[in-house]
Amino acid sequence: MFVNLLWILCLALSRFVLGQTDNGIQNDPISVFVTSPGSGSGNYVFALNVPSNSGDIYFHLSGPAAYSWVAVGTGSKMKDSLMFIAYLNSTGNGVTLSPRISTDETEPSYSSSINVETLSGTGVFNGTISVNARCTNCTKWNKGSLNLKSTSQSFIYGLGPSSGSLKKLQSDSLSAGIERHSVYGNFVMNMTKATGGTDGTTLLSTTFSSVTTSSGASADGDQTHDSNWPVIIHAVALSVAFIILMPGGAILLRIIPASVRWHWVNQSVATILAGIGGVIGLWLSTMYNRSSSYNSAHQVLGIICVVAVLVQWFLGFWHHWQYKKHQTPTKYGAVHLHMGRIILVLAIVVGAIGLSWSSVKTGVIIAYVVIAGVIVVVVLALSMWKRHFSESLSFLPAFGPSKRSVNSEGSYENLADPFSNRYEYRSYESNTPLASYPNANNSR
Ligand code: HEM
Ligand SMILES: *[C@@H]1O[C@H](CO)[C@@H](O)[C@H](O)[C@H]1NC(C)=O
Ligand SMILES: *[C@@H]1O[C@H](CO)[C@@H](O)[C@H](O)[C@H]1NC(C)=O
Numbered sequence: 001m002f003v004n005l006l007w008i009l010c011l012a013l014s015r016f017v018l019g020q021t022d023n024g025i026q027n028d029p030i031s032v033f034v035t036s037p038g039s040g041s042g043n044y045v046f047a048l049n050v051p052s053n054s055g056d057i058y059f060h061l062s063g064p065a066a067y068s069w070v071a072v073g074t075g076s077k078m079k080d081s082l083m084f085i086a087y088l089n090s091t092g093n094g095v096t097l098s099p100r101i102s103t104d105e106t107e108p109s110y111s112s113s114i115n116v117e118t119l120s121g122t123g124v125f126n127g128t129i130s131v132n133a134r135c136t137n138c139t140k141w142n143k144g145s146l147n148l149k150s151t152s153q154s155f156i157y158g159l160g161p162s163s164g165s166l167k168k169l170q171s172d173s174l175s176a177g178i179e180r181h182s183v184y185g186n187f188v189m190n191m192t193k194a195t196g197g198t199d200g201t202t203l204l205s206t207t208f209s210s211v212t213t214s215s216g217a218s219a220d221g222d223q224t225h226d227s228n229w230p231v232i233i234h235a236v237a238l239s240v241a242f243i244i245l246m247p248g249g250a251i252l253l254r255i256i257p258a259s260v261r262w263h264w265v266n267q268s269v270a271t272i273l274a275g276i277g278g279v280i281g282l283w284l285s286t287m288y289n290r291s292s293s294y295n296s297a298h299q300v301l302g303i304i305c306v307v308a309v310l311v312q313w314f315l316g317f318w319h320h321w322q323y324k325k326h327q328t329p330t331k332y333g334a335v336h337l338h339m340g341r342i343i344l345v346l347a348i349v350v351g352a353i354g355l356s357w358s359s360v361k362t363g364v365i366i367a368y369v370v371i372a373g374v375i376v377v378v379v380l381a382l383s384m385w386k387r388h389f390s391e392s393l394s395f396l397p398a399f400g401p402s403k404r405s406v407n408s409e410g411s412y413e414n415l416a417d418p419f420s421n422r423y424e425y426r427s428y429e430s431n432t433p434l435a436s437y438p439n440a441n442n443s444r
């Protein structure tokens with residue numbers, strides 16, 4: 001009798017300590033998977049109830065609102081997974097729940113044939129995106145099905161980026177663009193444990209914010225911390241090429257050390273880097289719904305920019321070749337000069353459009369435009385001033401079209417230029433046989 005009483009007391013105490021719901025779920029027709037996504041700001045929770053003999057499922061999905069989206073998907077990989085993705089609605093105080101299907105390891109697309117609706121308990125509470133929902137006739141869909149008899153049905157989960165430089169995704173659109181995950185992983189669920197009851201009543205009355213351990217579910221493998229590294233490499237490679245190296249190449253040609261060779265080497269490195277960045281951009285485009293048809297301003301202008309740089313390289317090469325042959329400036333040189341300036345300005349515009357496209361905060365975009373703009377304006381001003389300064393004796397006639405082209409090779413051919421290290425390469429320009437080009441020897 002006394003032992004019995006003690007036992008009841010212990011049970012009551014443990015229910016109190018562990019939390020009522022944790023204990024309750026052991027006996028409820030609910031399987032729940034709980035994991036920490038790592039940021040310390042709360043758990044990721046997915047709970048499932050499948051009422052017997054109906055094709056409907058009821059689920060709870062929640063995670064820290066610090067992540068731009070919170071998602072669950074069926075199966076063990078993204079391909080062909082039926083996913084439910086939750087993000088803030090446009091006013092930021094509610095939740096949009098979007099059913100999507102993935103065709104690959106790419107952004108999943110909204111699937112209007114999936115009939116899912118949010119129920120009471122859905123919203124943003126205490127910094128947590130929380131969803132209670134029913135998906136009607138949802139145990140089979142055109143790309144797959146749930147095995148309701150399985151004790152280890154696989155699922156995937158993912159959480160969107162939480163980076164401080166990105167705008168928070170807030171949208172009412174079911175097909176809103178989402179960014180690549182910062183955290184993802186796999187888990188398995190005991191579907192027989194999740195089966196029972198009617199209308200998801202038990203699931204809807206459970207307070208999942210106090211459920212801290214999985215029940216009828218467990219992690220399958222380790223959680224992966226991911227980043228959008230292709231986007232970062234794409235942005236860094238193209239910024240370095242267009243905003244640091246290429247303007248730097250103008251300085252190398254005209255100011256220090258005013259050398260064609262250093263200009264040539266530098267612009268070649270920049271061109272290769274721009275090409276690599278561009279190719280990564282083409283590959284990235286296949287990953288997002290907004291970019292998969294290659295017709296956005298960023299893509300079209302970006303492709304024009306990179307192709308123009310390749311043309312620019314050949315123009316520079318060809319001009320130099322002709323110059324050495326005939327010892328006179330060429331129209332290729334003139335085009336090279338003007339196109340170079342246009343490309344530098346266009347590249348800043350393309351970069352700004354790209355940043356806003358990947359939902360970077362406005363402040364970051366402004367900072368980028370200011371820094372890139374200052375660099376390019378200063379470099380263009382310096383090189384124009386240098387040209388003007390070098391040509392100052394013939395300044396007025398230089399406005400004529402024929403005269404203008406006379407100087408199109410740049411200051412290094414201008415013997416009147418006191419800052420040009422013309423003695424270093426002049427001998428090469430005039431004396432070295434054409435056949436030795438472009439294997440520039442050390443005289444140059
Ligand atoms: C913009 C949207 C998304 C993009 C671009 C994307 C891209 C990718 C890529 C490239 C990988 C391979 C990573 C690697 O091997 O290093 C991957 C893996 C993975 N993703 Fe996503 N993902 C997106 C959305 C989602 C969503 C919504 C979920 C969760 C429901 C998810 C769950 C996973 C999981 C579990 C893996 C590992 C298993 C697998 O390779 O399929 N992803 N994702
Ligand atoms: C966002 O959700 C909140 C809470 O459900 C709601 O009050 C608000 O009207 C929603 N905003 C829009 C634009 O629908
Ligand atoms: C939010 O947090 C407060 C205090 O921690 C708690 O009393 C309340 O129940 C929480 N609300 C929800 C919906 O979890």
Ligand SMILES: *[C@@H]1O[C@H](CO)[C@@H](O)[C@H](O)[C@H]1NC(C)=O
Pocket residue numbers: 137140141142
């Ligand atoms: C349920 O979904 C299946 C497969 O998507 C479909 O063939 C069937 O017609 C649907 N049943 C109802 C009642 O909507």
Ligand SMILES: *[C@@H]1O[C@H](CO)[C@@H](O)[C@H](O)[C@H]1NC(C)=O
Pocket residue numbers: 151190191192193216
């Ligand atoms: C799955 O859940 C059922 C019902 O709760 C239970 O009897 C069974 O032991 C569980 N199986 C596994 C492998 O966890």
